[in-house]
Amino acid sequence: MAEDIAELMQSMGRRARAAAAELAFAPADQKAAALNAAADALLANVPALLQANAADLAYGRDKGLSAAMLDRLMLDESRIAGIAAALRAVAGQPDPVGQVMAEWDRPTGLHIRRVRTPLGVVGVIYESRPNVTADAGALCLKAGNAVILRGGSESFHSSGAIHAAMVAGLRAAGLPADAIQLVPSRDRAAVAEMLRMVEFIDVIVPRGGKGLVGLVQAEARVPVFAHLEGICHVYLDKAADPAKARRVVLNAKTRRTGICGSAECLLIHRDLVNGLGAQVIADLVAAGVQVRAGEGLQHLPGTVPAVPGDFGHEFLDMIIAAAVVDDVDGAIAHIRRHGSQHTESILTEDDATADRFFQRLDSAILMRNASTQFADGGEFGMGGEIGIATGKMHARGPVGAEQLTSFKYLVTGDGTIRA
Structure with a gap:
């Protein structure tokens, strides 16, 4: 079984890396079209999503989840409409990829620009809130990143139904379906594999309780954006x-x-x-x-x-x-x-x-x-968030599409040589 999980994750990683190469230069309107189509797919399949969520709620009650945790897990028509609205909000935001952050000229004749560029492949490990499937998928796509999502066992069916809508949106817009992948297993071995996939994943974002975040920080070989407790x-x-x-x-x-x-x-x-x-x-x-x-x-x-x-x-x-x-x-x-x-x-x-x-x-x-x-990316005007980063490196506070980019320098000369 462990060998099967390892093989699955390696396959997902390879496909994500290939998708990321295409997303890096995908036009802004194509990415926006994918997100709007995903919102349409969600709203067109509300009964199926509610049925999937009912199965998750039953699973959560059997596990003895608290009322507050069940509330995090629960979806209704209003919350599904909210997820769709968040997708449209992200779609409507300015595309961060290629934005010029700064530019200047040097006495040597060089013109230098610092521009936003995708991170590549993002791995998101989260617990019971199924809406993270849409938020994380949308923000990563907006920033030109492929994403591998590993949701909590409690939200397994709901996350799967939301993911299906995201994939439908990608296909409708002509983008690679592998741009947003969801680990199709509750096996925790998948998490351990993700934390070691340095050849495929550029950053891990854990979103959950202290136990999950602590595990990821202790064991990850991939860089981590930490989303710690909300005290x-x-x-x-x-x-x-x-x-x-x-x-x-x-x-x-x-x-x-x-x-x-x-x-x-x-x-x-x-x-x-x-x-x-x-x-x-x-x-x-x-x-x-x-x-x-x-x-x-x-x-x-x-x-x-x-x-x-x-x-x-x-x-x-x-x-x-x-x-x-x-x-x-x-x-x-x-x-x-x-x-x-x-x-x-x-x-x-x-x-x-x-x-x-x-x-x-x-x-x-x-x-x-x-x-x-x-304290929420949507309320900050980011459309959604992949988490609230409590560390101090790269991203801090609500992590939206802009925070899921890095930058590169574009340097232009005219036969310029260094003395």
Whole structure:
């Protein structure tokens, strides 16, 4: 069986490399046509996709997935329409390939341009969210890359149905079907093979929990864009506007608890504990959130005492940790100690305090008076995202089509020689 998986992955790698060579110079309108045709194929096959998703949900329930994880997995007509809309949004964006990033002339007579170029072949390893199949496929295609997708076992059937629509789009536009490939096996040996395929894959993007990302970072021989945990903090400053704060905190935690942009820790300025802070916590409790309160907050109704492991934990559920801090510097220190450099938000009307928060934290995304649920490539105007990169090399924050390119130098002379 291991030999079969190895042979399968080598074949996929060879075909992806061949497809990437064609995509590198594919016209922008041809790639856009493929994505629009894929959106059409999705919407034309909603019943089949819902049936595939029902099989995945049954599998997930049998495995004992939490309600939040089942929500990540679930598709309905609205979410399928959203996936199709995201495909069209990516199709409508400017094509990054060939964009001139900078150009200049040298005294020697050389004219130099730095232009965007595809990475080549991208490998994406992800867990339960089937929409990643479309997002990753679309963004890689837009950037002129071939992609090998390895979805989670829970989303096996849904990802397969979405992939079929992507392939239909490629064929309709006359692009190679091997440009977007999905590993047709739940066998984890396929992941191990991908991590070693340096001759075929140029970069790996893991999208999932700490266990998956840690495994990929530890074992990959291929370069990795890391998408680590979303341990997102919201700091309630003493200069916060009460109406804004109550609205934003509730949305940051409860809109969708199973996504990486969900707030996992609320930090409250000491002066607000028995005023606005108590109101915000009461709002969360009323909404069904379990508030795990640190020292100074445990007297508030409906809270349960926090334990040390609650800070720096990604719950992905209707649970939030809460702590008291003395000021913005205390919030910064707490986030540096417990955060994952994903997304943090400050709620304040004080410009100097907000500036200090922005300057002294180094998370990929920092927000002011906005919900952390906006940590999303689609909300950033990228059409979609392949993940939120929390590392500092090459790509950071939402990884869209532009971040899936590298660059090359085009140098023009006129019989120019070096003295």
